[in-house]
Amino acid sequence: MDTHANQLNSDARPVLEGPDIARVLTRIAHEIVERAKGADDVVLLGIPTRGVFLAQRLAVKLEQVTGRKIPVGSLDITMYRDDLRMHPPRALARTEIPAEGVDGRLVVLVDDVLFSGRTIRAALDALNDIGRPRAVQLAVLVDRGHRELPIRADYVGKNLPTSLRETVKVQLAEEDGRDTVLLGAKSADQ
Amino acid sequence: MSKILIRGAKVLGGEPQDVLIDGELIAAVGTGLSAEGAEVVEADGKVLLPGLVDLHTHLREPGREDSETVLTGTRAAASGGFTAVFAMANTFPVADTAGVVEQVWRLGKESGYCDVRPIGAVTVGLEGKKLAELGAMHDSAAQVSVFSDDGKCVDDAVIMRRALEYVKAFGGVVAQHAQEPRLTEGAQMNEGVVSAELGLGGWPAVAEESIIARDVLLAEHVGSRLHICHLSTAGSVEIVRWAKSRGIDVTAEVCPHHLLLTEEMVRTYNPAYKVNPPLRTERDVRALREALADGTIDIVATDHAPHPHEDKDCEWAAAAMGMVGLETALSVVQETMVETGLLDWAAVADRMSFTPARIGSATGHGRPVAAGEPANLTLVDTAYRGQVDPARFASRSRNTPYEGRELPGRVTHTWLRGKATLMDGKLT
């Protein structure tokens, strides 16, 4: 799914609305605290573009739960993609590692949609060049299935069974002006 | 067969007439001439010109037979409609002695495609320091009457003065390659907007114009005849125009490529466009065309300069300067001068046959198409248009700037003293 493929047909229907998204992020925050036993050493790294906004929102929720400031950053995976030679080069996004670094910490990667798993594979490679976390976990807003690699998410906002003829689009207020997850048919040229 | 009837040819572009060749001479020109006993060539409205004369050809032999020989060069000349060419002296060894000019002259006679008139070097080894034995070359079998260090400029004013004076004794003429050497050190193309942008060493117009200005004054001072090779700038035209208005005995030539191409072509960095003097600006091209039309420039000369492929298939700075031209000259003149209305075919005959023959004292060439004259003739299909295909050149070299360009006109027949050297576009 790319920006172009995100041109949904007009019959796309929302599967998550604004309040749903806020609710699942709150739930994920609690799950992280629970599984990470207080989230003392958690670092959140969002995958650009929308994963970064989700990571920032998650950090706010975690602060509310733990009362502590949670380091949050971004991890651009463009240069680690396995399909670079199939398309023209993409513009790079920002990799911003919090000052605390990642060494010995629990890194939670945050993305909007988990699909083939290839993005996460690239993210793990990118992370490997930056440091050595104690452990890496994955949080996604939507898991739409169809994995092509042995990768699973640790925290899932919503499991969304889809067909390959469908497309999922996450819209977030920071980027798109509103919060919603849309499911629709792929347009004919896809 | 000794009789040939050329039927229905537009002699010098005029009304269709028949021309009967008998042996080496033109026997009759008129309408309804009898074809009895003659081979008939149906001219069918083609233009008949006197055999073309090139005052500026590089035949490369001796020394650079990898690029051209007297034989291949004269075959190229016949293909292009020429019946006489003047072979420049910058061979290896240099044509600065009677021995070398006689060798070239003899090779020309043996080729049979075109008369070869050797040009002698002005100075020994073209080095500009010591006069060559000009008189000995004139007195040789080659009867040299044109002298030039072409490729190099006779830049020493005293040497130039002496040469101009000396050749008066036997009616010779010095043909100057006007290029001030210090102003053109490292020069790669015309100096101006394009050279500044391309980062190629500039070849200023003034390097040519300053030498021409000096030499016309020298010629005036010593009362000599001067010929200037390949004029390329509007400023040079102005100087020659001024000199002629003063009555100075100066003649000038222009090359076909300077009538058609500009420095803009260099943007491709394709060495096919690298030539000495360099391609200039649109304004220069216009001035040269006008000057050729009004007679300020007397003749067209090809500066046919063959180079082997490897000398052009490289980076610009490493490439050799020069273009082949014998086989495209008339087409370029038709394109730039005839089809623009600047010259009619009679004037083309003047600029490419009568006058160059006169300047070079090429007896038997550049004669009217009339009974009793030598049958040196060229038949041109002026209605033809086609792309230039270097693979079909008779020249040994292919360094043309016109590859793939559509040009008008095609020489179909050339006769040298009544003998066809080119028939239906094929060399005999």
Add this chain to the structure above:
Amino acid sequence: MQRHLISAADLTRDDAVLILDTAEEMARVADRPIKKLPTLRGRTICNLFFEDSTRTRISFEAAEKRLSADVINFAAKGSSVSKGESLKDTAQTLEAMGVDAVVIRHSASGAPYRLANSGWIDAPVINAGDGTHQHPTQALLDAFTMRRRLIGADAGLGRDLDGKRVTLVGDVLHSRVARSNVDLLHTLGAEVTLVAPPTLLPVGVETWPCEVSYDLDSTLPKSDAVMMLRVQRERMKAAFFPTEREYSRRYGLDGDRMAKLPEHAIVMHPGPMVRGMEITAEVADSDRCTVVEQVANGVSIRMAVLYLLLGGKEPAGTAHLRTEEK
């Protein structure tokens, strides 16, 4: 972007900004423990240097290696260039070896253009400086340095150099750096002034998209950046100027002249500097001089160019950038 990078004039404003933005991300790699990206793994790049230039060569080499490309260095010196082996033969050798890109430095203007357009080789060609023609990656790293210093690393993202006043001083005639900079800075919206003795300006400079002045002192107060070009001592012999002393008096940058610059203005030099000629040690070693930064920025810019030309199946297009594929 076009397939090759031959001239700074071939870059559109959007191409150039994309390269600068990409370089900004590349620059951050230099701060990481592992200064390497897997992006060009399995691609072979040849650095074909027909002219000595250790600085440019190692800058490209560092960029190539940081992107995990396989690097072949081919230094063609004197004899092999002149007659023995031609540019064409070398190119065809590289083609046969299967190189994916050629970085070429050549003393003949237009050699990279010929290499890219003569059908000798199919690989993309990147010009690392040709004769007195162009040196596009130098212009890009200069623009990158200006944007970082005059606007800011992050604040500059997505922006050009609109309205910035840049003065280039010195031997413009023989400078490929000057030509490339005039083209690129103009594309990026900067106002360029060339300052040089008239002998060191090319005939035809009046058609360039810049101002020309013979007077350095009056230009300095109106400059956000001043770039000193190298002046070779040999030029003196060809009478381009009378003496070294007179040149540095009229066109050299010393402490007094530097004081005439606005407070925020920077002093740049493509290197190598001729101290005492176009620049004094005092200026060269001052905080305002960006020479060392320019070197570091050169690696980032070259990484960006290599990535955008070779990182995908075709050169980056600015119209259809893809950022979000899952």
